[in-house]
Amino acid sequence: MEKLALSDLLHIKHPIIIAPMFLVSNEEMIIAGTENGVAAAIPALNYRSTELLREGLKRMKSRAKGPVGVNLIVNASNIYVEEQLKICVEEGIDFFITSLGSPKKVIEAAKAKSIKVFCDVTDVEYAKKVEALGADAVIAVNNRAGGHAGRIDAKTLITSIKQAISIPVISAGGVGTKKEMDELIAAGADGFSIGSVFIASHEAGVSEEYKQACVNYGEKDIVMTSKLSGTPCTVINTPYVKEIGTEQSWLERFLNRNKRLKKWVKAMTFYRGMKSLEKAAFSATYKTVWCAGPSIEHVKSIQSVKEIIDKLVSHE
Structure with a gap:
């Protein structure tokens, strides 16, 4: 190169x-x-x-x-x-x-x-x-x-x-x-x-299901979600992600705009999202959220x- x-x-x-x-x-x-x-x-x-x-x-x-x-x-x-x-x-x-x-x-x-x-x-x-x-x-x-x-x-x-x-x-x-x-x-x-x-x-070290998802899905299957960490994050659009949606609920959005609560709500959202990713990375259940980018299009x-x-x- x-x-x-x-x-x-x-x-x-x-x-x-x-x-x-x-x-x-x-x-x-x-x-x-x-x-x-x-x-x-x-x-x-x-x-x-x-x-x-x-x-x-x-x-x-x-x-x-x-x-x-x-x-x-x-x-x-x-x-x-x-x-x-x-x-x-x-x-x-x-x-x-x-x-x-x-x-x-x-x-x-x-x-x-x-x-x-x-x-x-x-x-x-x-x-x-x-x-x-x-x-x-x-x-x-x-x-x-x-x-x-x-x-x-x-x-x-x-x-x-x-x-x-x-x-x-x-x-x-x-x-x-x-x-x-x-x-x-x-x-x-x-x-x-x-x-x-x-x-x-x-x-x-992640699960074989996570690896295989990067093979099976492609660029068109990558979506942005704000539900994991409060900050937009790219994930594979699995059936579960489609079911729960990619936008925060009206209550989450309301709390994130509250000046007194905003810091704590973001911290809780981040912690909850990271635990969700951790569970998904090492095991496979219906409720799985896998983080990846559009370059998985090239993973065969x-x-x-x-x-x-x-x-x-x-x-x-």
Whole structure:
């Protein structure tokens, strides 16, 4: 593949990060990614405690053949962020991906240890802010990303951010083939954060039903729901999702507008939604909600991480 800025930043063969996916990313996926020329990241919240996070980082650092990163949620919903940050710095991870808040403290702590910091952004203004704070790159989350998607299409987002800042722009969302990567490289992408196509990997620790759903469903089956976390999130439109709908009820909307209750209602919605995703990820029932992005259109079978990477970088 063409050598891009991300390859130089992380000293990797292919300019790809296996994106951190809540509950889906695990240590085997991370290790497999680093063994095949890419970087990989895991959400800190995939570990049930900060001590388990430390133990996991030690295991991965001892086995990894390339850079290992950690995704930190840096807003008030993550009450463990300061301890997670401290542990990641102490264990010497290679890079952070920050989401949903100000990365200021993460950047300050990381710089002292020469750890790279990449910040999720969905618009030009936020990209400018994190560059000013000292971020090493931005991850431009577009409107085809899995999970919490942005609002702007990939090409527009990349070109507008490239014109506004001087640090690398990593594209996140909707990519599942070499052709799609080449199109965004032409638009100025300096690398890619790719997640959904790796859900249906042998290494992923989720249920076989979740993996098979990524094979059976496609781009047209991805819908946005606000019922999981209070923030719009992409899920597979299963019969159960169709039954419960994708919009919050009138009571949930009313409570979310109440200034005194809004903070607590959002916290409760987020907690309830995350528990729902956790149950769905590791078991299959009628009441299943699976998070994924439109790039599952390109998932035709359950494969190894190596096979998925080979397909992404191949000209075939």
